Amino acid sequence: MARHRGKGFACINYPIGMNLGGDPSQALVHSNPDGKFMVALSSIDLGQGMKSVTRQIAAETLGVPVEDVYVETADSDTGPHCMGSFASRGTHRVGNAVIQASLEARAVMLEAAAEELEVNAEDLVTDGKGNIHVRGAPSRSITTAEASGAAQFKQGKTVSGRGIFLIPLSEVDPDTGEMTPVSCFAHAALIAEVDVDDETGEVAIVEINSAYEVGRALNPKLIEQQLVGGAWMGTSHALWETTEPYYPSREHGPVDFNEYVMPGPGDIAPHNIAVLERPAPDGPYGGKGPGEMCANPVLPAIANAVYNAVGVRVDELPITPEKILRGILANGGAKPQARR
């Protein structure tokens, strides 16, 4: 009776957004007279940071500090249409809509500033700190607050913008499956190291090492929380969770968190992550969407690690101690594979 160590590898790519397109999202941006901006959406913040990432995108595009922007969502009376927060589409689709809306509002703000400074709007730049100045001549400047105030109280202009992002709907060929599925992909590769107890069938994750390519990391902390949490969810899916433990039988279905088996804090393993950033040509500032894909490589990597440890292929999820023990029994004992 022993614990056997094994390593398993898996890599994946992941399509961002509803795969056939046809899933628009809109954004409205407007400024108060003092140059403080509101972004109105109807997208949902599930805890992933939808409001935060769209706020940074709006601030970057408008050329104002992030503190000058707040995002309000989701009230169907004021927030324009959005398809929803699913399919890893939020950052990509909504982010692009926010850029378009912010560019329109920014253009009005710069026109107003140009009129006050008596220059061409094309010659103006923002410094991201609340100032607008003539390119190459920082002393000829006006604050974003003054420009927005002048637009609304002197010039009669709304500092506002509308944005929508739509990838046109793709058709699907019924006979060949030809289609235009998505515009960008995220990527990941992951190595799981496990200990498998050949007496109890239990699997302990020793360590995970991974590389995730997510386009530009728009907010590194939000990326980190998604990758750490998502990979952990993948671990749970690989080894513990199911609503139907003996699928396709519906027997033994759990009804609460005592019966729905999940890992606890003691099962958490070190996860060392490398983030790669290959910007998506059509993503907002190159961002993709790390939300869903972070869990995917974990499941097969653990299955492959279990095989490497004890020589049992568990092809039906979750990889429970029962399945491992039955496999060991059928093999006439644990059959550790080559150490990696």
Next chain:
Amino acid sequence: MSIEFRKELFADERDDNLNEIGKPTQRQDMVGHVTGRSPFYDDHLFEGLLHMRCVRSPHHHARIRSIDVSAAASMPGVKRVVLGKDVPRNLNTLLSLLDFGLDDEPLISERKVSYKGEPVAVVIAESEHAARDAVAKVRVDWEVLPHVLDVEEAIVPNAPTVNETYPGNCFIYHGKYTHQKLRYGDVDAAFAQADHVIEGRYQMSPIEQAPTETCGAIAAPENNNRYVCYTSTQALFFSLGTAAKLLDVASNRLHFIGGTVGGGFGGKVDSLHEPMAILGSMLTGRPCKYMFDRAEEMQVGAPRGAERWYVTDGVMNDGRLVARKFVGYFDSGAYTRLSSYAIIKAVGHLPGPYTIPNVYADVYCVFTNRTPATAMRGFGITGVDFAIEAHMDKVAEQIGMDPIEFRILNSYRDGDMKAHRRLAKNTALIECCQVAAEKAKWSLSDQAKRQNSLTGGGGERAQLPNFTKTDENGRVEGFSTGSYAQKNKPGAPAQPPQPNYQPQPAPRPSAPPPAPPTAPPPQTPAAPPPIPRPTTQVQDPFSAPTPTPPNPPQPPAAPPGGAPRRTTRFSSISGLRRR
């Protein structure tokens, strides 16, 4: 735990000098969340709030002979017992908002139930306790029907019909086929020439999204003949559109407020709580709350559906994959929800992040007598990625190759043609493999380390196959494309098109049958057997990253049936039509 940002990779494709993008800015709602002050839907407890609880089927499949609500309706605190006849338009499918699929699911079932837990009546009462007590007093006269729970058993002839909109228990793609096809090249010809043909069977079981906040909605009458609805939805306008349709009201009479949600993971995309709560408000004139308890969330709330995948790979001794075939079954449960769409996503994703010259897939959306399935993190992708990557490990082992080098060899690169007939771009799989290996101190050969996603693709790898073998397996009649997804529209026939076909047994791969929970699968492929051949000299596979497809046969001169067979592009009959 550690995280590093490998800025040196793809650095020339980014301008890293931005003001706000790339900063670890604290989220604007953080303080509210960690201090418990952020309002969620369940914080809008109106004065005079009523509570709704469902009477649910105890059977997998049963006809409803009658429902007696008299005892329940006279219980203390009970305001109303709602039945299917009270729902203005009691049939819907979520993706009808995209004009995809036929309406197949009632909000409250009237004639029969197709899964354990299906709602047949709803009690509205002054307290949740009173509602639960009254639910126990509703008497339903059931006629229990035979049921089917396994996807492959559901699609054989004479299986019980789960979903009367789709009598063969398969979603119908494009009004034409029982499954979504992918055909690229000729896998059979390639298998015949491959050094090894390796089969596998993989099963993903259902998983609960397990949000901290269970699904629900609170609705109340607003001024001006409108209704406000606080909701946990992940898709505000999807939910608003669904409610407007089921309740037959103009969308601007509904005022939806949400946006701050206690976790979704896909389980709150197609929730039906909003129409239910608004219906309660319409019928009582009072605020109403409809919320899953934890047991409902786990057993009635739509889970990630089970998926079964059969994968067959043809591989050469030098590690080049020359063909990959999939047969997949998504267990949609009793109704469509979103599984039909996920299958199209899955098919567009195949054969995974690899360049393989011959790819084939038949993927079925199957109705069974279980809780309808829905989206969950990685919907349409997670299950097949498990199958692909577990299979890749077996194939690498069989040909005696390092599993990471095997991936790098077959990885897609910029400019490669994909099986859905579009060129790959912006790829980064190889770099991920290299960095993960480096972090785990997994040694790779110098050749594998030298590969990258930017070079070595395109050219011959950008070419479409010069022959693609197609077929009409699974063809059905009676689902007219013209009326597809059009029923229940004004002027359209009220009846669904009556399909007139015998369900055909799906082509079943000859992979090993479901083994006892984990006996190691037989290593010998059933068919076709690998052709024994002298080991040709294995050249450095990395030096020629272009997989050379086995020469495809010429198209048959006279295809069966004699009709001219188009081999590349068919006129598109879209499954997704715009109104």
